[in-house]
Amino acid sequence: MMERVPNEYGRFGDFGGKFVPETLMLPLEEIEAELDKALADESFKQEYIRILQHYSxxxxxxxxxxxxxxxxxxxxxxxxxxxxxxxxAHKINNAIGQALLAKRMGKKKLIAETGAGQHGVAAATVAAHFGMDCIVFMGEEDIKRQELNVFRMKLLGAEVVPVSSGNRTLKDATNEAIRYWVAHCDDHFYMIGSVVGPHPYPKMVREFQxxxxxxxxxxxxxxxxxxxxxxxxxxxxxxxxxxxxxxxxxxxxxxxxxxxxxxxxxxxxxxxxxxxxxxxxxxxxxxxxxxxxxxxxxxxxxxxxxxxxxxxxxxxxxxxxxxxxxxxxxxxxxxxxxxxxxxxxxxxxxxxxxxxxxxxxxxxxxxxxxxxxxxxxxxxxxxxxxxxxxxxxxxxxxxxxxxxx
Amino acid sequence: MKTLPLSVNPPLFIPFIVAGDPAPDVTIDLALALEEAGADILELGVPYSDPLADGPTIQRAAARALDGGMTLPKAIQLIGAMRKKGVNIPIILFTYYNPVLQLGEESFFALAQENGADGVLIPDLPFEESGPFRELGERFGLPLISLVAPTSKQRIERIASAAQGFLYCVSSLGVTGVREALPETLGDFLREVKRHSRVPVAVGFGISAPGQVAMLKEVCDGVVVGSALVQKVEQLAPRLQAPDEREAAVAEFAAYARSLAAPLREAYSSR
CATH class of the missing domain: 3.40.50.1100 (Rossmann fold)
Structure with missing residues (x-):
């Protein structure tokens, strides 16, 4: 039998944890507390499933x-x-789950990073569906590779911010999204697109996927x-x-x-x-x-x-x-x-x-x-x-x- | 509480520069100039490819230093070179966690100790993740400087009670970089932190003008100035690297640093 992961520190064995600037520790704790409540709440799960069925x-x-x-x-x-x-793509499963959590926390502005654009499109989509604002960080190189998805995000009403640091791809878009979140964590919800990032994101995204x-x-x-x-x-x-x-x-x-x-x-x-x-x-x-x-x-x-x-x-x-x-x-x-x-x-x-x-x-x-x-x-x-x-x-x-x- | 070697007396002027920006030998000259200009502690930034807590100014400085081949071991050895050239003030190494992990935590502390560093600050190693690392540092006599942020709230007490050397207060939400205005609530935040802290409380992030320093001197024990100085280095970089212009450029840098430190000295003499 495998051990239950992650543990209370967000560790999967030696991996995981929260290696972030101090500014983000409280926002992460807030998300973690609300996630645990939501996952134990039958009405939250029912709404999530209902939207997956009737919308996705x-x-x-x-x-x-x-x-x-x-x-x-x-x-x-x-x-x-x-x-x-x-x-x-599967990205919408997670975007719906996190948008519901954002709504539960009273946050109406979403931040997302995207590589291929699929998560950015999913984030822009749920933002439109839930009446939220959405800002998507995307590397300039990826913007070139995926111009169709960039336009889709814009059609959906999201703001797409080109990222020119580093190799101008997903890593750099994620850096920039996190930096933006550090500056706006009081009223924004950071919707990570994969099972990466600090605890509780890897667990949260797993639960929604x-x-x-x-x-x-x-x-x-x-x-x-x-x-x-x-x-x-x-x-x-x-x-x-x-x-x-x-x-x-x-x-x-x-x-x-x-x-x-x-x-x-x-x-x-x-x-x-x-x-x-x-x-x-x-x-x-x-x-x-x-x-x-x-x-x-x-x-x-x-x-x-x-x-x-x-x-x-x-x-x-x-x-x-x-x-x-x-x-x-x-x-x-x-x-x-x-x-x-x-x-x-x-x-x-x-x-x-x-x-x-x-x-x-x-x-x-x-x-x-x-x-x-x-x-x-x-x-x-x-x-x-x-x-x-x-x-x-x-x-x-x-x-x-x-x-x- | 153990006595750690970083004993400093307020008010503190704590400048930050990036090791190897624009070149290692220039960094030594800038450190000497900062000490001469009245720096109480030097924060030496280790360039990193993915600096999550830094804004564009320090990102660019890191990129310049990395292009020049700077690494964590070389940055630590640069402290040794500074000591030989006569830099005597305490030096805090500011580095992200991943380079430390790759060097190995013990090797990191051993090398830092050997080269005359006085403390370590790791912006992406929050309190909860820092326990064993902090203890290891104590064995080498190197305190881990703690940070608190405006969002720390109920965490402040816990973090402040474990603080060593000085406590670094992040002035406002966001990454490093020059800000036009500091939040109105900063005074209250600093007073709250000071209530819990047994070590001097210094504030950083966004401090770039003597006027801000003059205002902050009333509510804390020191200021950290990073991006403003790094921006100055960026402006002066071509001259700093031209042999016949370097001395004048270093003097200009020192004068700028002195102007930022000046309000603290006034505070000191009027107390």
Whole structure:
């Protein structure tokens, strides 16, 4: 039996905690106290579930992938369809939960950071739904990579603040969001998009994402009469993966997290934090991170803006350290191939983040017998990535996009 | 309570500069100039890639220093070099926690002690996370300076009672950087902190004008001036790095620091 985590100090084993400026300690304590009350409050849970159902369209389906299964020629492959959520990814689950908590605390102004833009869109969406203001910090590089999502956020009424420090990606957007929060913590609620940051965020986001795994477990049992043999999810900060894995942690199910290997984990251009990182503190939590020997944080790289993060949720660091979850990685090229494979076999365009999970799942399923099963967390849809794919495939194959197959 | 070597008498003028900004040898000259200008304690900032508590001015200074190859061990060794060149005032190392973790907490304290540091301030190591680190520091005779913020409220008593050396009060919500105005409630906050503190109470974040210093001298025991001085270093950087202009530039920096410290000295003599 695993120990219950996090403990009262927000620790998952050696990981987690609250490594933040003193100014934020009281706001964190307030959130923690209100979260505990909310999670114990039946009416809060009912409202959360009601909004998930009637606004976001949950439960999301569990889809068997017959063509992919046939083509791979191994275990049966299933997809948990978080891509079918309102706004196109699992991020909305957490955004709804945190907005409800903000409302409960009387805060009407939301702060969010975003990488791919999915969390920013989710935050902007719930802000509109609940009649709140929303300010989203986004790295200039990500703004270039995801201009469609930037415009979506603006359409939804959010203010998007370009971040020009560092590598101008998610790490820097998170720094800037935290700095803004330090200055405005009296009347703003910081809505973190992943299971990262200081306690109680990793726990809070897990609680608002576990609906993925809770639903999947019930659906899978109804469909197959047993639990899946393997579950695969992509890991940047790791919120879809924790949400999917958490309800299965006590079960006899192999859990595999897939990090972004970028141009390869033996090059400097990757975001494989658990695979290649070392222990340290980033964004208020003790976890694994990519850093140099002097503790300066390194810039990660991935084709996927949502996985392009030099840290990882402290609970993942813990699950890796105790060996409960295996963390592997997939390169840009493997993710792109999986993106095309799923699109062409099943008519489902996955987010490039989720395509990393598909790539590893295909590799695992191929070696498994046909009576075994693999469940993939399809965390988001790939409409936002179509332009990135055009650029990537065009550059790689040196041919007209129209002829790419 | 153990006696720690950082014994300082108010009113305190505590300037902050970044190690290696714009270059390590310039930092030594600036430290000498600050002591000459009346600094009671020097806060030496260690540049960090992701300084969560710092505004744009100190972020830029950190980037300049990192570009020049500054690291935590080199910053600590810079203190040793300052001692050799005659900097005698207490020096507090201001560093984020992650570089300390990578160096190793024991190695960090050992190196800091060996190079003549007098204390440590870690803005992202709050009270709850600091217990074992604080104890380790005591073994090396290096106090961990505690911070309180306007949001600390019921935490003030707990933090103040464990404070060593001096207690650093964050003036207002937000990161470091020059502010046009300090909050009206600052006086009440400082008086509340002073009620609980057995060590001198210094206030920092946003202090950039002699007028502010004059006002604050009435309600606390010292001021920390960071971004205003770092901004001055930024302005003077080209001249500080030109051999034939450095002396004049350092003198200009010293004059600026002296103007910020002046109201404290008036306070001292009139008491």
């Amino acid at each position: 369209g949950r439960p999301t389906p569990l889809t068997f992938a017959p063509n992919l299964t046939r083509q791979v020629g191994g275990a049966k492959m299933y997809l948990k369809r978080e891509d079918l959520n309102h706004t196109g 576990r609906v993925i795994g809770d639903e999947a477990k019930e659906q899978f049992l109804a469909r197959e009469g047993k639990l899946p043999d393997v579950i695969v999810a992509c890991v940047g900060g790791g919120s879809n993966a924790i949400g999917m894995f958490y309800p299965f942690l006590q079960d006899d199910v192999r859990l595999v997290g897939v990090e972004a290997a970028g141009k390869g984990i033996d090059t400097p251009h990757h975001a494989a934090t658990i695979t290649k990182g070392t222990k340290g503190v980033i964004h208020g939590a003790m976890t694994y991170l990519l850093q140099d020997e002097y503790g300066q944080i390194l810039e990660p790289y991935s084709i996927s803006a949502g996985l392009d993060y030099p840290g990882v949720g402290p609970e993942h660091a813990y699950l890796a350290s105790i060996g409960r979850v295996r963390y592997e990685s997939a390169t840009d090229d493997e993710a792109v191939a999986a993106f095309q494979l799923l699109a062409q076999t099943e008519g489902i365009i996955p987010a490039i983040e989720s395509a990393h999970a598909v790539a590893k799942a295909v590799e695992l399923a191929r070696e498994m017998p046909p009576d075994e099963t693999v469940l993939i967390c399809l965390s988001g849809r790939g409409d936002k990535d179509v332009q990135t794919m055009m650029r990537h495939l065009g550059a790689r194959e040196g041919e007209d996009i129209a002829t790419v197959r």
